[in-house]
Amino acid sequence: MKPTVIGAWCTAIALAAGVAAHAQAQDPTYARSLAATCFTCHGTDGRSVGGIPPSLAGQDRNYLLQTMKDFKAGKRPATIMHQHAKGYTDEQLELIATYFANVKPGPSAAPAAPAMRGGY
Ligand code: HEC
Numbered sequence: 001m002k003p004t005v006i007g008a009w010c011t012a013i014a015l016a017a018g019v020a021a022h023a024q025a026q027d028p029t030y031a032r033s034l035a036a037t038c039f040t041c042h043g044t045d046g047r048s049v050g051g052i053p054p055s056l057a058g059q060d061r062n063y064l065l066q067t068m069k070d071f072k073a074g075k076r077p078a079t080i081m082h083q084h085a086k087g088y089t090d091e092q093l094e095l096i097a098t099y100f101a102n103v104k105p106g107p108s109a110a111p112a113a114p115a116m117r118g119g120y
Helices: 003-026 028-042 061-072 081-086 090-101
Strands: none
Touching (some): 061 081, 061 090
C-alpha cells in the first residue's frame, strides 16, 4: 500500500470514531445509564425517598451541573459527592444534569436501598 492510501484510511477511521462518539453522546439510553449510577442513593430517576439525599428529579439543569462541577473541584462541602463527581467528564456531567432536569419530580416509586433505611 502506498502511504497516501494508508493516510486516507486513517482519516476514515478517525472520522468514523468521531461520529460514533458523537452518536453515543446523543443517545438517551447512554444518558440514562450514566444517571442510573445515582439512583442507588438519590432514588430511581432521582426521586429520593424522604428527600435524603435531595431529589434530583426536575431540578434546574444549570444548578445540577454547577453543583456537580463544584463537588468535582472540591469547592462544595460533601461527604461522598466529591468522589462521585470526579468519576465523570464535564460532558458526562452535562448529560446527567440534562437527564435529571427533564424528569418530572414526584414520589419515589420504591425505596432504592431499603436495607439502608431500617429495612421497612
Ligand atoms: C452513595 C450515595 C450517593 C450516590 C451514588 C450519589 N449521591 Fe449525590 N449526594 C449524596 C449525598 C449523601 C449528598 C449530600 C452531600 C454529601 O454529603 O456528599 C448528595 C448530594 C448531591 C447533590 C446536591 C443536592 C443539593 O441540592 O444539595 C447533587 C446535585 C448530587 N448529589 C448529584 C448526584 C449525581 C448526579 C449522582 C450520580 C452521578 C450522585 N449524586 C450519586 C449521595 C449520593
